[in-house]
Amino acid sequence: MGNPTIAVVAAALCIALAAGWKALLRTSPIDPASIDLPHPPQRLGVFAHNNRLQNAHKLGSGLISNPEDLAVDSQGRLYTGSGDGWIKRISFVDNLDVLVENWTYVGGRPLGLAFGIHGELLVCEPSQGLLNVTEGHVEILAEEADGLKFKFADGVDASREGAVYFTDASYKYGFHDHLLDMLEYRPHGRLLKYDSSTKTTSVLLKDLYFPNGVALSAKQDFLVFCETTLYRCQKYWLEGPEKGTVESFIDNLPGLPDNIHYDGNGTFWIALATSRTLSWTIATKFPSVRHVLALIARLAPGAVIDAIVNEPSVLAVNEMGNPIALYADPNLSNQINSGLKMGDSLYYGSLTADYIGHVPLTEEI
Ligand SMILES: *[C@@H]1O[C@H](CO)[C@@H](O)[C@H](O)[C@H]1NC(C)=O
Ligand SMILES: *[C@@H]1O[C@H](CO)[C@@H](O)[C@H](O)[C@H]1NC(C)=O
Numbered sequence: 001m002g003n004p005t006i007a008v009v010a011a012a013l014c015i016a017l018a019a020g021w022k023a024l025l026r027t028s029p030i031d032p033a034s035i036d037l038p039h040p041p042q043r044l045g046v047f048a049h050n051n052r053l054q055n056a057h058k059l060g061s062g063l064i065s066n067p068e069d070l071a072v073d074s075q076g077r078l079y080t081g082s083g084d085g086w087i088k089r090i091s092f093v094d095n096l097d098v099l100v101e102n103w104t105y106v107g108g109r110p111l112g113l114a115f116g117i118h119g120e121l122l123v124c125e126p127s128q129g130l131l132n133v134t135e136g137h138v139e140i141l142a143e144e145a146d147g148l149k150f151k152f153a154d155g156v157d158a159s160r161e162g163a164v165y166f167t168d169a170s171y172k173y174g175f176h177d178h179l180l181d182m183l184e185y186r187p188h189g190r191l192l193k194y195d196s197s198t199k200t201t202s203v204l205l206k207d208l209y210f211p212n213g214v215a216l217s218a219k220q221d222f223l224v225f226c227e228t229t230l231y232r233c234q235k236y237w238l239e240g241p242e243k244g245t246v247e248s249f250i251d252n253l254p255g256l257p258d259n260i261h262y263d264g265n266g267t268f269w270i271a272l273a274t275s276r277t278l279s280w281t282i283a284t285k286f287p288s289v290r291h292v293l294a295l296i297a298r299l300a301p302g303a304v305i306d307a308i309v310n311e312p313s314v315l316a317v318n319e320m321g322n323p324i325a326l327y328a329d330p331n332l333s334n335q336i337n338s339g340l341k342m343g344d345s346l347y348y349g350s351l352t353a354d355y356i357g358h359v360p361l362t363e364e365i
């Protein structure tokens with residue numbers, strides 16, 4: 001925890017004490033719930049601190065603003081949603097030399113990406129919803145379900161049968177207020193399914209805490225979705241006797257899970273946007289601190305993010321939900337929002353970087 005972190009937390013506590021509870025309640029933009037979360041796991045074994053992501057090669061440095069999620073097409077080209085509303089395509093020219101193109105403009109702030117069975121790119125853009133994107137063309141597939149409009153379409157994956165599974169992280173707060181949703185700690189999210197044959201969207205699960213990335217298993221008999229603010233990813237059965245039910249996949253993660261990708265060969269890659277920091281742990285324990293952080297977030301969201309982001313990583317987890325490798329960068333002040341394995345490399349996207357990170361995989365996976 002750096003000095004700015006301590007300063008922000010200390011400032012929050014001081015303001016909380018000085019301002020008084022009632023005055024605070026009147027001005028606070030959120031309605032925080034009490035929440036009881038497990039103690040952070042010990043950083044032992046797979047979770048041990050490491051610097052495997054340090055010295056990552058910065059692909060497309062300066063040419064990509066704030067890449068969030070990543071997807072790869074059948075020709076091995078990477079796609080990412082950029083902060084400027086473009087889906088960028090990154091082609092490998094020679095080894096790590098890349099060509100970055102403005103592929104298709106979707107507007108807003110594209111988040112989750114996945115290729116569909118017709119070669120289309122499915123994109124979650126928080127305020128527009130689920131998009132079907134082909135070169136130069138954007139179609140909105142879904143923007144509401146059960147009469148409730150999405151405010152935060154977030155993570156997506158597509159099945160071999162053409163079904164599209166995606167999340168709406170919150171019906172209450174949009175992308176620019178994501179910190180408020182996180183600080184409020186109330187379940188505003190849903191897991192959804194778009195059926196392309198009937199062009200309808202159904203709600204698989206509701207009352208989720210910031211549901212984020214989604215990834216189907218190898219057999220497509222279950223999917224995994226991450227609930228960021230509960231530090232966990234859940235398993236939702238799509239086939240078999242447990243069809244339609246939820247069970248734990250991996251709980252009490254060492255960080256806040258974001259996008260998740262299945263690599264086609266037994267491993268899920270979960271981006272942990274930040275490790276669990278003391279400042280966030282304190283905030284979760286005290287709704288009053290969250291009121292103050294929400295007030296600061298309204299004025300200077302960057303200050304709150306700086307206070308809570310530390311040591312982002314990408315966690316590899318097998319199909320049983322057991323962690324098998326962690327790639328972390330203790331010195332990176334950016335978040336890591338997606339991790340994707342391609343060949344012998346791990347790539348990462350970050351809402352706060354101007355490049356895509358790349359490291360050769362060094363662990364036996
Ligand atoms: C891509 O779009 C951005 C934002 O509109 C623009 O600044 C940039 O020059 C474009 N890049 C290329 C290669 O056309
Ligand atoms: C997306 O659009 C393409 C081209 O129109 C179409 O072939 C494909 O079926 C669409 N995908 C979905 C999931 O609707």
Ligand SMILES: *[C@@H]1O[C@H](CO)[C@@H](O)[C@H](O)[C@H]1NC(C)=O
Pocket residue numbers: 265266365
């Ligand atoms: C798939 O996983 C197996 C077992 O872990 C490994 O030996 C093999 O190299 C992997 N294949 C690819 C293409 O990564």
Ligand SMILES: *[C@@H]1O[C@H](CO)[C@@H](O)[C@H](O)[C@H]1NC(C)=O
Pocket residue numbers: 051054330331
């Ligand atoms: C992180 O950065 C600090 C100062 O920039 C440096 O002293 C430290 O060795 C770095 N940590 C690692 C694990 O490289």
